[in-house]
Amino acid sequence: MDKKYYPDKTAVDAAAQANDPLLVLISFSGDAMLVSNIDDAMEHSVLLKKLGFRETDIDKYFRLVVNKSGADWTFASPSDYKGIKDRNRRIEAFYNDGIVIISSALKEIGYAVPINIPDRYRRHFDVLSE
Secondary structure (H helix, E strand, O other), rough: OOEEEEEHHHHHHHHOOOOOEEEEEEOOOEEEEEEEEEHHHHHHHHHHHOOOOOHHHHHEEEEEEEEEEEEEEEEEOOOOOOOOOOOHHHHHHHHHHHHHHHHHHHOOOOOOOEEOOHHHHHHHHHHHHO
């Protein structure tokens, strides 16, 4: 997996050691990860821009805020995810893929933590329980 750190790996490692929240973007393919201390980038789209990517690429990544207590997943399935037209099947695929890819990527940077979907993002997730 290709990892990019903002402003650099040393700063991100120091933030992780202090248990500061990290912004993490993981590509849907699982082959790239972007990581920053939340204080250095403030939000995911800003992190993309700071690392030289277009802010509009945000819908190509799983978005998380991570610390030692867990990973909060901004659960928003893009309407074109994997070309799946059926909304329920698309959200289910997004969830299943996300759990596998996110878990693996987080372990690569030293986090074996629960993945949480905050209540404000549950409207998409709740489709799975219908």
